[in-house]
Amino acid sequence: MSHEEQTDLRIRRTHHFLQEAxxxxxxxxxxxxxxxxxxxxxxxxxxxxxxxxYQDKYDLVAMIFEEAxxxxxxxxxxxHKDIDPGEKEENLLEIWNQFFEHIAEHxxxxxxxxxxxxxxxxxxxxxxxxxxxxxxxxxxxxxxxxPRPRPRxxxxxxxxxxxxxxxxxxxxxxxxxxxxxxxxxxxxMTTWFWRFVFYGYLSVRGYEAPAQGKE
Amino acid sequence: MSHEEQTDLRIRRTHHFLQEAxxxxxxxxxxxxxxxxxxxxxxxxxxxxxxxxYQDKYDLVAMIFEEAxxxxxxxxxxxHKDIDPGEKEENLLEIWNQFFEHIAEHxxxxxxxxxxxxxxxxxxxxxxxxxxxxxxxxxxxxxxxxPRPRPRxxxxxxxxxxxxxxxxxxxxxxxxxxxxxxxxxxxxMTTWFWRFVFYGYLSVRGYEAPAQGKE
DNA sequence: TGTTTTTTGTTGCATATGCAACACCGAGGA
DNA sequence: TCCTCGGTGTTGCATATGCAACAAAAAACA
Numbered sequence: 001m002s003h004e005e006q007t008d009l010r011i012r013r014t015h016h017f018l019q020e021a022x023x024x025x026x027x028x029x030x031x032x033x034x035x036x037x038x039x040x041x042x043x044x045x046x047x048x049x050x051x052x053x054y055q056d057k058y059d060l061v062a063m064i065f066e067e068a069x070x071x072x073x074x075x076x077x078x079x080h081k082d083i084d085p086g087e088k089e090e091n092l093l094e095i096w097n098q099f100f101e102h103i104a105e106h107x108x109x110x111x112x113x114x115x116x117x118x119x120x121x122x123x124x125x126x127x128x129x130x131x132x133x134x135x136x137x138x139x140x141x142x143x144x145x146x147p148r149p150r151p152r153x154x155x156x157x158x159x160x161x162x163x164x165x166x167x168x169x170x171x172x173x174x175x176x177x178x179x180x181x182x183x184x185x186x187x188x189m190t191t192w193f194w195r196f197v198f199y200g201y202l203s204v205r206g207y208e209a210p211a212q213g214k215e
Numbered sequence: 216m217s218h219e220e221q222t223d224l225r226i227r228r229t230h231h232f233l234q235e236a237x238x239x240x241x242x243x244x245x246x247x248x249x250x251x252x253x254x255x256x257x258x259x260x261x262x263x264x265x266x267x268x269y270q271d272k273y274d275l276v277a278m279i280f281e282e283a284x285x286x287x288x289x290x291x292x293x294x295h296k297d298i299d300p301g302e303k304e305e306n307l308l309e310i311w312n313q314f315f316e317h318i319a320e321h322x323x324x325x326x327x328x329x330x331x332x333x334x335x336x337x338x339x340x341x342x343x344x345x346x347x348x349x350x351x352x353x354x355x356x357x358x359x360x361x362p363r364p365r366p367r368x369x370x371x372x373x374x375x376x377x378x379x380x381x382x383x384x385x386x387x388x389x390x391x392x393x394x395x396x397x398x399x400x401x402x403x404m405t406t407w408f409w410r411f412v413f414y415g416y417l418s419v420r421g422y423e424a425p426a427q428g429k430e
Numbered sequence: 431t432g433t434t435t436t437t438t439g440t441t442g443c444a445t446a447t448g449c450a451a452c453a454c455c456g457a458g459g460a
Numbered sequence: 461t462c463c464t465c466g467g468t469g470t471t472g473c474a475t476a477t478g479c480a481a482c483a484a485a486a487a488a489c490a
């Protein structure tokens with residue numbers, strides 16, 4: 001279904017180089033200052049050709065995001081196969097670790113787009129996407145575990161609020177990570193992210209808080 | 216005159232990427248093991264297109280050399296303008312320094328091509344080119360300084376022998392430099408190269424040996 | 431040795447891209 | 461105010477490239 005599969009080599013090439021150029025330029029001069037001409041020149045692509053593929057630079061960023069998002073779900077997929085609903089915490093940790101692995105693999109992209117010269121649109125879109133993934137994951141989870149009654153601490157609280165909160169923490173964590181000098185491992189980031197989110201999120205959700213354990 | 220000037224962007228692009236791919240692959244698997252298909256795939260260029268530009272991989276290396284050689288003389292040109300024939304040593308040092316600067320700028324290329332997985336043809340061609348440059352330089356020099364009598368230590372010795380010897384030392388020095396961990400500056404390399412060659416060459420040539428000085 | 435697989439060059443046709451030119455717009459300067 | 465200037469999109473035509481298929485040579489293998 002993905003429109004990007006076995007297309008003409010030339011098309012894949014121009015997409016690739018335009019996207020690369022965009023990422024480079026965002027890190028160099030910031031998204032706002034970039035012109036279509038800049039991108040085309042850097043990518044060694046004629047400006048007219050740019051317009052044959054993208055509406056404008058925003059559209060290009062949108063496509064970059066699309067692709068990243070696809071890669072992300074692709075990277076996460078294998079994990080959902082063998083999930084044991086009994087071991088909630090373990091599994092969640094694995095999933096988040098996979099997530100941070102994905103970020104590490106595309107570090108250049110995320111560092112550019114989420115950084116302070118990046119594209120706010122990209123960040124917003126990314127938060128949405130993360131929320132969607134989390135909610136999907138919860139749904140899948142409850143289906144597998146059966147619809148057991150969940151104590152709701154505060155029935156008035158909208159379902160999406162804590163998910164939104166997580167998405168913000170996550171973005172912040174990512175940016176901090178990618179801009180840090182130290183380059184920590186994905187595993188470390190998973191641990192630290194998890195420690196922060198753990199109690200708040202699970203308790204809001206009405207899960208019992210398992211023992212800290214594992215390290 | 217150069218056939219590479221304001222050509223179609225697509226042509227420049229494919230040249231560029233085929234050359235880059237070649238350099239990458241030489242460092243990765245060595246020149247011998249490379250196939251045209253490899254190059255094309257790495258460069259994201261159709262194999263048929265490769266043959267529209269180059270005969271075979273040897274031809275590609277030849278073109279890479281051509282281009283490098285052109286860059287080299289281009290980089291050296293400005294120096295020849297303001298040469299003071301009185302200050303031989305100073306000027307020679309400047310010229311050699313410019314040379315090593317050029318090497319540094321194209322380090323990836325030379326490291327790949329001259330290294331032990333590189334192309335012997337490239338090295339040989341490079342030595343020839345260096346010899347040509349040195350001989351040209353000497354000729355220019357003597358024209359500017361006037362045809363003064365030069366004491367010849369051994370009239371039986373062919374003119375090109377010491378030049379050939381220099382070219383070998385130079386290649387060795389370059390390879391050692393580019394494969395060293397320490398990355399020394401071009402200026403340092405100039406100094407060390409010069410120290411080694413200085414007495415032998417100048418004395419063979421029958422120049423008086425100036426005081427060591429300068430540092 | 432014979433056989434299979436890879437690599438090499440080459441070709442005709444389809445198509446993505448380059449190029450140049452254009453009108454348009456918005457921001458800054460005389 | 462006019463007016464240049466830099467950026468935006470768009471167009472028609474020329475051309476470089478992709479693709480698939482092919483034969484032949486070379487390499488790999490038994």
